[in-house]
Amino acid sequence: MSSGIRFDSVTVAYGGNVVLDSLDLTVDPGEVMALLGPSGSGKTTALRAVAGFVTPASGRVFIGERDVTGLPPHRRGIGMVVQQYALFPHMRVDENVAFGLRAQKAPKQEVPARVADALELVGMAAYAKRYPRELSGGQQQRVAIARALAIRPGVLLLDEPLSALDAQLRSGMLAELARLHRELPDVSILYVTHDQVEALTLADRIAVMDKARLQDCGTPQELYRRPRTEFTASFVGNANLLPVSVGEGAVSLGATEVKVATDGVAAGVTATLCVRPHLMGLGPGPNALTGSVTEVQWRGATHRLYVDVGGHAVKADVRELRVPPGLGEQVTLHFAPEDAVLLSAGVGSDG
Incomplete structure (x- = not known):
C-alpha cells in the first residue's frame, strides 16, 4: 500500500542551533522527491526526522495518515539506504537482506521467498551466498537497496546513496534506481543528494534546501x-546571473538594453537576469552582448567560453569550434528573450 510523507512545520535544533527550520513539505504517494542542497542545508536532517533518528523540537511528521513523530524507527514501516551501505560483514548477502524481515518478525516460511524477490529486483540473485567483502561497491549498494525493499515499505529513504561510487558506477546505479521506481510505482521515495544530476535524473519533484530552510520546490x-x-538558478544546473536595471518597458545590462519578459518585476529595481550557458549563442543575434574572451575550455562536444561583458563574467557553452576564439578576442554572444528569466531580488529568500 502506497504512503506519502508530510512535514508539518518541522523544526529540529541541537543545543539552540536550528538545523531544520519550519519545514512544510509533502511527498505524494508513489512520488520521488529529491532534497537537494549543499552540506548543512538541512536535507539529511529532514530525512532523519522521517526515519525517526531525530526528534523534532516542534512540528509533526506524517507517513500516510499516521502521525509518526513519536514512533521509534522500527515501527514506521520505512526502508532506508545510506551512503556507506551498512551491510553486516559477517553475514552473507541473503542474510543481510533477511535482517529487516527477521527484525519485523515476518513469518519464517515467507522470508526466503521475499529475500529472493528483493535480490531478483536489484539483479543480485546470483550473489546470495557471497559475503559483502566479495562484492564491488556497486554490488554492495544493490544489496543495501534489496534489504530496504524486502520489508515492502511504503516509503524508501535514500541518503546520498551513490556518493561513495565512482562516476561510471554512479551512472549505472542512476539507471537502476530509475528502473526500480518504474517497477515499484507505489513506493514513495525521499532522496537526499547534493548532486544536481542525480536530482534532475530521478526526481518527480525537487525540494531545494539552504540554511536549514526550504527555498524552492x-x-x-x-x-x-x-x-x-538566484540560489535555485545556481544550484539546479549552471547559470549566468547578471545584475540588470528594470525601467519602464526596458531592461538594461549596463549600457545594453535587452528584451526579456519582466513577469511583474517592478520598474526602478535592480533584478537578476538568468540565462543558462547552453542557451547563449556565439555571433550576432537577439539580445547581443559584446565582450572580451577571458578563458576557453574544451569539453569534448562543446567549448565553454568565458567572456567579460562590461565587467560581468558571462559563460557560453557552444558547439565544439574548429578554431575557438583566442584570449582577449572580442566576441558577440546572444540569447533569445524566451530563454531568459528575470529574478526579482528577495523572491523566495525567506524560504
Missing part, C-alpha cells in the same frame, strides 16, 4: 527553466 523542468530564486 517544483519539477526538475520548472526549477531548471524558470527558477524563482
Whole structure:
C-alpha cells in the first residue's frame, strides 16, 4: 500500500542551533522527491526526522495518515539506504537482506521467498551466498537497496546513496534506481543528494534546501527553466546571473538594453537576469552582448567560453569550434528573450 510523507512545520535544533527550520513539505504517494542542497542545508536532517533518528523540537511528521513523530524507527514501516551501505560483514548477502524481515518478525516460511524477490529486483540473485567483502561497491549498494525493499515499505529513504561510487558506477546505479521506481510505482521515495544530476535524473519533484530552510520546490523542468530564486538558478544546473536595471518597458545590462519578459518585476529595481550557458549563442543575434574572451575550455562536444561583458563574467557553452576564439578576442554572444528569466531580488529568500 502506497504512503506519502508530510512535514508539518518541522523544526529540529541541537543545543539552540536550528538545523531544520519550519519545514512544510509533502511527498505524494508513489512520488520521488529529491532534497537537494549543499552540506548543512538541512536535507539529511529532514530525512532523519522521517526515519525517526531525530526528534523534532516542534512540528509533526506524517507517513500516510499516521502521525509518526513519536514512533521509534522500527515501527514506521520505512526502508532506508545510506551512503556507506551498512551491510553486516559477517553475514552473507541473503542474510543481510533477511535482517529487516527477521527484525519485523515476518513469518519464517515467507522470508526466503521475499529475500529472493528483493535480490531478483536489484539483479543480485546470483550473489546470495557471497559475503559483502566479495562484492564491488556497486554490488554492495544493490544489496543495501534489496534489504530496504524486502520489508515492502511504503516509503524508501535514500541518503546520498551513490556518493561513495565512482562516476561510471554512479551512472549505472542512476539507471537502476530509475528502473526500480518504474517497477515499484507505489513506493514513495525521499532522496537526499547534493548532486544536481542525480536530482534532475530521478526526481518527480525537487525540494531545494539552504540554511536549514526550504527555498524552492517544483519539477526538475520548472526549477531548471524558470527558477524563482538566484540560489535555485545556481544550484539546479549552471547559470549566468547578471545584475540588470528594470525601467519602464526596458531592461538594461549596463549600457545594453535587452528584451526579456519582466513577469511583474517592478520598474526602478535592480533584478537578476538568468540565462543558462547552453542557451547563449556565439555571433550576432537577439539580445547581443559584446565582450572580451577571458578563458576557453574544451569539453569534448562543446567549448565553454568565458567572456567579460562590461565587467560581468558571462559563460557560453557552444558547439565544439574548429578554431575557438583566442584570449582577449572580442566576441558577440546572444540569447533569445524566451530563454531568459528575470529574478526579482528577495523572491523566495525567506524560504
